[in-house]
Amino acid sequence: MNTVAMPSSVSGPAPYMPAPGDGAGPYWPGAALPAATGATAQPRTDALAQQGHHLLRDMAQAARGPAMAEVAAAQAEATAPPQELSGRDWVARFPTSRSLDDLAPGFREKATAFVDAMRAAGADVRISATHRPAERAYLMRYAWDISKGLIQPDRVPSHPNVPINWNHGTKVKSVTAAKEMVRAYNIVHRPALTSNHIRGTAIDMTVTGIIGKTMTNGTGQPVKIKTMEDLYKVGESYGVLKLRSDPPHWSADGR
Numbered sequence: 001m002n003t004v005a006m007p008s009s010v011s012g013p014a015p016y017m018p019a020p021g022d023g024a025g026p027y028w029p030g031a032a033l034p035a036a037t038g039a040t041a042q043p044r045t046d047a048l049a050q051q052g053h054h055l056l057r058d059m060a061q062a063a064r065g066p067a068m069a070e071v072a073a074a075q076a077e078a079t080a081p082p083q084e085l086s087g088r089d090w091v092a093r094f095p096t097s098r099s100l101d102d103l104a105p106g107f108r109e110k111a112t113a114f115v116d117a118m119r120a121a122g123a124d125v126r127i128s129a130t131h132r133p134a135e136r137a138y139l140m141r142y143a144w145d146i147s148k149g150l151i152q153p154d155r156v157p158s159h160p161n162v163p164i165n166w167n168h169g170t171k172v173k174s175v176t177a178a179k180e181m182v183r184a185y186n187i188v189h190r191p192a193l194t195s196n197h198i199r200g201t202a203i204d205m206t207v208t209g210i211i212g213k214t215m216t217n218g219t220g221q222p223v224k225i226k227t228m229e230d231l232y233k234v235g236e237s238y239g240v241l242k243l244r245s246d247p248p249h250w251s252a253d254g255r
């Protein structure tokens with residue numbers, strides 16, 4: 001979780017903040033219609049086609065375009081799962097993982113080796129977040145945007161795995177439901193659609209009891225940990241980089 005330092009006495013979910021450098025992220029790609037398939041009419045190459053073809057082709061395309069769009073819309077409607085109205089019930093779904101196993105291949109092995117080495121040295125390592133599902137990021141982002149009036153509820157792009165209906169029929173009801181979600185998620189800044197947590201390349205963990213211990217670094221050398229900076233260097237040797245502004249947060253690129 002990329003957050004500013006929070007008192008450890010605060011209970012409940014930590015506030016969500018996007019990682020520095022995450023950016024706003026791309027507009028959601030899942031909303032794109034699948035490419036139309038099927039044969040397209042090929043221009044004939046005989047004399048008739050050479051002369052009168054352009055007009056015929058344009059007319060054919062004009063007729064085919066809307067017809068295909070209608071077919072696509074009908075198909076989408078027929079296969080779309082039933083939609084459930086937005087609201088706080090969504091917040092418990094698509095939870096952020098605390099398991100190292102849910103990290104992306106590559107970073108998973110590095111983070112696991114680093115955590116194992118700290119524990120072998122006698123440290124207490126508590127993991128509070130690893131992979132955040134993209135579905136959760138989508139829900140957080142558009143709950144925020146609707147609650148702030150940044151987007152109309154009926155303009156939110158759909159997500160293939162999230163059958164949510166953001167539009168309650170009136171703007172007041174839609175915004176109220178979105179605000180409930182924002183509160184339940186405890187969001188304090190506009191969530192990003194992409195981040196190291198979403199890519200599975202970040203881990204939030206609280207490490208205690210490591211100062212004064214000797215642990216093995218990424219090249220197999222014993223290193224005495226006198227300060228947290230020493231631990232950050234050892235983390236680096238495993239490919240797990242510290243974001244110093246965010247106490248529990250480590251990642252593949254330090255952001």
Ligand SMILES: [Zn+2]
Nearest residue numbers: 001002204249
């Ligand atoms: Zn984090």
